[in-house]
Amino acid sequence: MRFLTLPALATLIVSVQNASASFVNSTACVDVHFVLARGTTESYPGSTYSLASQVAQNTTLRTNYENIIYPAVSEDSSDSYFIGRAAVGRQVTAYARDCPQSQIVILSYSQGTLIVGDALAGGGGNSTLGKPTQPLISRDVGKQITANVFYGNPRHIAQQPYDFGTTGVKLVEGKYPRLAYQVRTFNERYSEIPGDWCNVGDGVCSPSEGANALNLHMAYAKDYDTVAADWVLQKINAAHSR
Ligand SMILES: *[C@@H]1O[C@H](CO)[C@@H](O)[C@H](O)[C@H]1NC(C)=O
Ligand SMILES: *[C@@H]1O[C@H](CO)[C@@H](O)[C@H](O)[C@H]1NC(C)=O
Ligand SMILES: *[C@@H]1O[C@H](CO)[C@@H](O)[C@H](O)[C@H]1NC(C)=O
DSSP, X not given: OOSOOHHHHHHXXXXXXXXXXXXXXXXXXXXXXXXXXXXXXOOTTOTTHHHHHHHHHTOSSOEEEEEOOSOOSOTTSSSHHHHHHHHHHHHHHHHHHHOTTOEEEEEEETXXXXXXXXXXXXXXXXXXXXXXXXXXXXXXXXXXXXXXXXXXXXXXXXXXXXXXXXXXXXXXXXXXXXXXXXXXHHHHHHTTSEEEEEOTTOTTTOGGGSOOOHHHHTOHHHHHHHHHHHHHHHHHHHHHTO
């Protein structure tokens, strides 16, 4: 067929409008609330939005999303990391308090993973990131988080069951590897929910490889959204049927 008939075209337009209208930036209580933390220099909502909307369009559960509000400029030369880490703690805790029945799914990229992971597990421990700190998200709030995706995580740690990505991903460590007590806290509280996708050679999640390839750091949505969306859907469906 060379062109769509008019009724088919109308259906297509309606379904596209419905899809976009049903996935909005909101903190209203829904079945599954996405929290998106963008990477350095990205504008809102950032590159994890495509993953979130792919999940939202493939579930009958009610969904919406919010952005972590923080500067997302280089953590080397600004307060961005500190502001972001505090914002993750505050925003996730506030949503959990207001919506105790909702699932929370956190999707983050690059500096976004740094502030999310450190709010969950404790942060700092590097001259750039300040002294070691305790988690900002309590165990109780943490129980509402049913999936957590990291793309290009500077806290990437080798040999974790949730390390996904290219060959060798379980052998490399990020720019700011999570400290031992942070790994312990993260794994004690969150062993079931993380997926940490790293392209080996990405200078953020595996600088030891030396390649420091920016194209690999920019490729996560394209490389992994399909597989990560399926993975998140399994997590939220399992949690919903509990
Ligand atoms: C999303 O919604 C919040 C709350 O209404 C608002 O503060 C924020 O500016 C919105 N962000 C974007 C990028 O739309
Ligand atoms: C639903 O998921 C499939 C497979 O993961 C994907 O190809 C498709 O694009 C998704 N649908 C939408 C509307 O995003
Ligand atoms: C902090 O991280 C940077 C970037 O990886 C690294 O060059 C530096 O050695 C680290 N500093 C400390 C004190 O660990």
